[in-house]
Amino acid sequence: MRPVFIGASPNTEKDDIKLALKLLFQPWNWREDKNNSVDRFEEMVSEYHDGVNAIAMDSARSAFYLLLKAYGIGPGDEVILPSFSCLVIANPVIWVGAKPVYVDIDKETFNLSLEDLKKKVTKKTKVVLVQHTFGLPVELEKVREIVGKDVKIVEDVAHSLGGLYKGQKIGTIGDASVATFGIEKVISSVRGGMVLVKDDRIAEEIISEIKSAPHFSLVRIKIALLNPILWWLITPVYYIGIGKATIGRAFSFVAHKLGIMGIMIEKCEYDTQKPIWIPARMPSALARLGMNQFRKLDRFNNHRREIAGIYEEKFGAFKVDQNSKHNYLRYPLLVKPGNRSKIYRNTSKNHFVLGNWYKNILYAPDSSLAKLGYKNGDTPNAEWVAERIINLPTAVNVSTDEATHLVNIMGV
Numbered sequence: 001m002r003p004v005f006i007g008a009s010p011n012t013e014k015d016d017i018k019l020a021l022k023l024l025f026q027p028w029n030w031r032e033d034k035n036n037s038v039d040r041f042e043e044m045v046s047e048y049h050d051g052v053n054a055i056a057m058d059s060a061r062s063a064f065y066l067l068l069k070a071y072g073i074g075p076g077d078e079v080i081l082p083s084f085s086c087l088v089i090a091n092p093v094i095w096v097g098a099k100p101v102y103v104d105i106d107k108e109t110f111n112l113s114l115e116d117l118k119k120k121v122t123k124k125t126k127v128v129l130v131q132h133t134f135g136l137p138v139e140l141e142k143v144r145e146i147v148g149k150d151v152k153i154v155e156d157v158a159h160s161l162g163g164l165y166k167g168q169k170i171g172t173i174g175d176a177s178v179a180t181f182g183i184e185k186v187i188s189s190v191r192g193g194m195v196l197v198k199d200d201r202i203a204e205e206i207i208s209e210i211k212s213a214p215h216f217s218l219v220r221i222k223i224a225l226l227n228p229i230l231w232w233l234i235t236p237v238y239y240i241g242i243g244k245a246t247i248g249r250a251f252s253f254v255a256h257k258l259g260i261m262g263i264m265i266e267k268c269e270y271d272t273q274k275p276i277w278i279p280a281r282m283p284s285a286l287a288r289l290g291m292n293q294f295r296k297l298d299r300f301n302n303h304r305r306e307i308a309g310i311y312e313e314k315f316g317a318f319k320v321d322q323n324s325k326h327n328y329l330r331y332p333l334l335v336k337p338g339n340r341s342k343i344y345r346n347t348s349k350n351h352f353v354l355g356n357w358y359k360n361i362l363y364a365p366d367s368s369l370a371k372l373g374y375k376n377g378d379t380p381n382a383e384w385v386a387e388r389i390i391n392l393p394t395a396v397n398v399s400t401d402e403a404t405h406l407v408n409i410m411g412v
């Protein structure tokens with residue numbers, strides 16, 4: 001059986017591999033091509049989101065950074081964001097000189113706690129970043145009631161692209177949103193992100209910044225194009241071998257050593273520093289990958305809902321509403337803290353590699369927390385959940401039979 005990895009390029013299908021291979025041999029089209037692929041990708045995303053301005057770049061972290069700059073956020077301002085998230089999306093607040101203020105989560109939805117939000121809003125609050133965790137929508141109208149009309153609500157659609165909340169497209173409900181097309185997200189161009197913003201003046205500022213931003217280096221583009229191809233080669237042979245000495249592990253080890261697997265979080269980001277090469281423009285080659293995936297967005301999300309329904313039947317953690325149109329980027333499950341390693345072992349023996357978002361506050365080592373402005377105890381629910389969470393795969397690389405098998409062998 002082909003192993004199921006929750007994180008290793010889970011959205012990649014044969015046509016994506018073919019495209020990546022073709023692009024790999026067309027370096028003259030990597031940064032810019034005569035089809036203006038970046039513009040076309042932006043148009044496609046904008047059209048899907050009811051015509052809001054869509055501006056492409058290298059990542060969601062850059063998108064949030066440029067958006068904060070365009071809003072004029074700086075020293076003395078506060079930006080509220082969830083601690084049950086990733087540090088890369090908190091860093092841009094520090095890069096513009098503002099203060100990140102972390103809001104706790106609701107233990108049932110993993111989304112921001114409205115009660116805690118009420119306590120954290122001050123006169124200095126300028127922006128609230130709202131993450132629809134694992135695809136479950138935040139009640140944005142209630143957030144608006146709490147923060148008032150002058151605070152910008154920015155949706156982080158990293159987990160929820162393509163979802164609907166009360167009939168409205170997630171990502172078009174707040175003032176703006178930031179999207180990522182990273183490897184493990186709803187769709188993937190390996191690296192990439194966009195700002196979606198209604199305000200034309202803000203859009204123009206961001207466009208002028210990104211137009212003068214540097215290009216990705218050719219090496220980075222090559223590494224990005226290689227990533228899905230390498231995982232495609234490694235995955236089927238990952239467990240072939242004796243014990244831990246397997247062909248796939250050896251291949252992956254060598255590829256990492258050669259630096260061709262790419263890294264998603266640079267060392268300096270753990271110290272809240274901005275890598276010098278970002279923000280960068282989205283390369284055409286990655287826009288091509290992104291467009292190919294974006295065409296499959298609704299199919300991917302329908303599949304995720306179907307798989308989540310199988311988990312739901314067994315575990316009953318959520319009400320998977322098959323009529324609603326939000327997705328489940330991953331299916332979250334809370335288990336006894338001591339049980340996690342046993343579950344990972346059981347499932348990995350059966351060739352399933354589960355996920356661990358977010359096993360730490362801001363997915364960060366303890367040594368980064370103070371730099372990120374987080375003190376232990378600031379968000380107790382998020383800390384409690386982080387000790388218990390595991391994530392089950394829902395992407396197109398897991399079939400309904402495999403999902404059914406997984407729930408039976410988990411030992412929960």
Ligand SMILES: Cc1ncc(COP(=O)(O)O)c(C=O)c1O
Pocket residue numbers: 058059060061062085086088089131156158159179180181182192193264
């Ligand atoms: C919730 C969330 N938002 C945003 C991001 C950042 O995306 P990018 O890697 O495109 O900067 C991540 C990355 O892991 C994330 O988990």
